[in-house]
Amino acid sequence: MGLGAGPAIAAFLLAAAPLAAAPGGGTAAVVAIRAERMIADPRTDRARPALVIVEDGRIRAILPPDAPVPEGARLVTLAGVTLVPGLIDTHVHLTSNPGLNFLEQARITPEMATATGIANARITLQAGFTTVRDVGSGRMTAFAVRDAIARGLVPGPRVLASGASISIIGGHADVSGFRPEVNDVLASGATCTGAEECARRVREAAKRGADHVKITATGGVLSQQARGLGLHFTPDELRAITATARSLGLRVASHAHGDDGIRASVEAGVDSIEHGTFMGADTVAAMRRRGTWFVPTLMAFQGLADRVGRAIYTPAVEAKAREALARWGAALRAAHAGGVRIAFGTDAGVFEHGRNGEEFALMVEKGGMRPREALVSATTGAAALLGLEAEIGTIAPGKAADLVALEGDPLADPSAFTRVRFVMAAGRIVSPGEPH
Ligand SMILES: [Zn+2]
Incomplete structure (x- = not known):
């Protein structure tokens, strides 16, 4: 599915001034972005015009819109769009694509x-997501994608990766x-039994280069096991x-669908609950009390x-998919009403990469959030879950120059998040890229 934005992005770039020659003959290291509407801090700010100065991948200054453009800077004029901080998706699987049947999945090499x-990293970046947390991949695959992007070999968002999910034997990630x-x-080698072996798996993940740990605390919809969606690990594990x-x-x-698995994860002190499908009222209260983040992944649904119903899934998966779909949005509605911290996350890979921005409208329509709250979840909220508040999440001097311009007003119409007209990542x- 395309972004539907290719021609518009191309038209925009024609409006941008050509690269100015910098002293010494190279291209300009400074970019000045004159934005008709900018929301610098989604928690508090109204849209206002501004001139954003970017240098060496960082935001250097935010000036009044009529301030002089620094000499030698490349000027980019953004009219008719809203500039917001680069979006953050805290639940993706870059190395997976959706819709493969059971046998096809077994044929994919690392x-x-x-x-x-x-390929998916580039698509995700073009959709306005300048940071993603990858939460489950085979072997070293997501680490290689992360490192290739960080070294400038290929374009993509900033990636934080877990590597393989830790699971019980026969669990969701086995x-x-x-x-x-x-x-x-075919197994990942990341299953464990007993507290000691589970601790060992965490240390192995750290040794391989994991930025965080992903566990599958309950059954999952898309794995070939028919033991439902309840708790898998013991409290000790x-x-x-x-x-x-x-x-x-x-x-x-912690990937957790059943309420018992969500509750046990929260009590063990995990940082975020992913999916949370059958979250009960007591669990909502416990999450609020402990400050546990909720990552709703409505796009997974x-x-x-x-x-469903298209002979793609096996009978075991089809039954779980129908059970989960009956609860689409219910957990977000309860968690949001109950004051739980929400971090934006989609489960891209379960649906087509690049459609991440569709999550915003679902958060509003199915989850009862205001558009501003959805934007906060994908900027300052997600940045806090990742521990990157000082680096990303707002447009502020000193932070990474991660910026996205959306056609329309994202605070009034969440479908604006699917109309990405400009992306800057690390300056x-x-x-623009061709439609895909
Ligand atoms: Zn997932």
């Missing part, structure tokens, strides 16, 4: 998964459904995971809704 991740010896070959992660400076994201204007 090399192909890495290539897929590089491989089931084939002959036992085939399951063994969960506590061993969170304590070990904390000792290594890593935060823990969209991915299921697009595929670089992202090339």
Whole structure:
């Protein structure tokens, strides 16, 4: 699915001044962005005009719109759009694409998964997401994608990656459904039994280069196991995971659908609950009390809704998908009303990468959030969950120059998030790219 923005982005870039020659003959290191409407801090600010000065990948100053453009700077004029901080998606799977059946998934090599991740990183960036948290990938694939982007080899958002999800044997992140010896070959090696082995898996993840830890605390919709969506780990195992992660400076994201698994994860001290499908009232209260983040992933449900009843899923998966779909938006509505902190996350990979921005309208329509609250969840909220508040989340001097311009007013109409007209990541204007 395309962004629907290719021609408009191209038209915009024609309006941008050509690169000015800098002293010494290179291209200008300073970019001045004159924005008709800018929301610098989504928590508090109204849209206002501004001149944003970017240098060496960072925001250097925010000036009045009629301030003089620094000599030698490249001027970019953004009219008819709203400039907001670069968007953050805290739940993606860059190395996966949706809609593959059971056998097709088993044929994907790590090399192909890495290539897929590089392609999806570019698509995600073009959709306005300048930072993503990858929460589940095979072997070293997402680390390779992350590092290739960080080294400037390929375009993409800033990536934080967990590597393989930690799971119980036969759980959501294990491989089931084939002959036992085939399951063994395909397995991630990240399953554990008992507190000691679970602590070991966390240390192994840290050693491989994980930025955070992802666990699957309950069953999951898309894995080939028919044991429902309830709690998998023991309380001891969960506590061993969170304590070990904390000792290594890593935060823990817990995939949890059943209320028992959400509650046990919260009590063990995880940082975020992913999906949260059957979240009960007592659990909402516990999350608020402990400051646990909720990552709603409403687009994951969209991915299921697009595929149920089409003979893509096995019977075990089809039954779980229907059970989860009956609860679409209910957990966000309860968590939001109950004062739980919400961080934006979509589960891209379960649906087509690049459609991440559709989550905003779902948060408003199905989750009962105001458009401004949805924007906060994808900027300052998500930045806080990632521990990157000093670097991203607002447009402010000293922060990374991650900027997105949307056609329309995102505070009035959340569909504006699907109309991305300009993206800057770490000070670089992202090339418009062809429709995909
Ligand atoms: Zn996921």
